[in-house]
Amino acid sequence: MKHSAFAIVGRYLALAGVAVLTMGPFLWLMSTALKSGSENIFAYPPALLPESPTLDNFVRVLETQPFMLYLKNSALVALLSVGANLLFASLAAYPLARMNFRGKNLIFLVLLSSMMIPFQLLMIPVYDIAISLGLQNSYLGLVLPHACTAFGVFLMRQAFLGIPRALEESAMLEGLNRLQIWWHVLIPLVKPSLATLAVFSFIAVWGDFLWPLIILDDPSYYTLPLGVNRLANTFSMDWRLVAAGAIFSIVPILIVFIFSQKYFIEGAMRGAVKG
């Protein structure tokens, strides 16, 4: 379809408007984080740009708060959770997509219905279980509830269903066992779905707040969202520092996002169509 020049300008204006709406608050936060201690951050009219931009606030946050530790915790928990979810979900999806066995329909139905149960109902007993397993203040405690999602099982099952059976049959004639078929034949063919699942579970784990809030009381296991929240409670009045901490916590996911943007957007679209 051809657009007139007028329509194109109109579109860009609308796009720019929405971009200001979505990016504006981030930029305002950034500007605040770069303002020096002598600058009045409540000045009227507000100074959109810092008078003399400084990284002091970032330095102070990193000196007084263990943000590098939070970053390490977040990265470790995200890596383990996403890895486990990819592995366990794609393992479980294989028999559900490709094998016949007793109880298949029942297992499928139970997994399906488990997606409807809100974590907010489960948090009390899960907290109990975690405590009795000695999982409080541990990485395992942070990871395990995320280590396999029913959504992941379904996404992977859909992906496996789309692969021609003939491939599997010929692999069987070659003498490969089921585990070998799964790993050498099927997994390489479902990489886009794995990427989708990785991105979905990464966003969920990286931003998770409620579960770590419940299960941790030792700040040395805090992930970034808890670290930022703690910072906000400690320096509730000094927005420069809170802003610097918030920016610091956004940067890692922003970097991941910039380099794998394609997977985020396409993955979300794929998830929407198939999930």
Next chain:
Amino acid sequence: MLSKSNQSALAPALAASGRAPRRRVQVAGLVRALVPYAFLLPACAIIGAFVLYPMLHAIAASLTDYNMITESNFVGLDNYAMLLEDPFFWNSLKNTLLYLVFVVPVLVVAPIFLAMLVNNALPGIKMFRAIFYLPVITSLVVTGLIWKWVYEEQGILNYFLLSTGITDNPVAFLTDPANALFSVMAVTVWTGLGYYMVIYLAGLQSIPRHLYEAAEVEGVSKWQQTIHITIPLLKPSIAVVAVMSSIAAMKVFEEVYVMTQGGPLDATKTLVYFIYQSAFEEFEMGYAAAAGVVLFLLTLVLSMINLFLLRKDR
């Protein structure tokens, strides 16, 4: 279908002649029959331990006076009866339903326009899609803090409103009970727009192009095309977004926790905030579990409506 697998697994064993090989084949058949369960084991163990068992546990706990300190006793439906008489519970339920009523329609409609806006090949369009998606990837805690700062009495938003003459006095976004819930809702909407935009984008891109081309030839206006082609063919996506955003609205917590702590005067206390507070601040676990069951039932109703709509439309 259920027994077929076992038959096929045992068939070679039965057909085999000679004792020793037959036995070996039988064992192999048994092992083969266990293969699917082995694949399923880790997933089922984790989902069983952290979803299914806790679910039953939560329902059981809702029938007790469990509080983590004293011995818990079976109290039947007492917790539910107490909920019905608890004005704080009704208030949180009311806030959650208000959330549903105001947030869901916006999140169903606005992202359609956004998706139509970014559904083209203009230069730089991918960058705009990415920018619109930014709030989605940001942790809700950080989002809440960002907006708390934007909403400050002497903050940037008030400056904008005052300088453009939209308001005469600074708006107390988070500190006035009349505004607080709506201010929190706006943040939830801001966070969700990009996500649902992408879902609609997927829906838009699955609409066959030739439909528009034919309409173009017939001289049908852009607006008419939207009404008669786009919206009807987008119905499945609309149903998905309606249900996803309703379920999300039922679970709002982080924004409230960070921005208002449920205040002022409980104006922003949602159902999940009520559950969190009852369980982890007041240690009334049994009572909180009962409120959790209510949340579950409401979510279940929404999910059922979802399944019904999807089945009808697809």
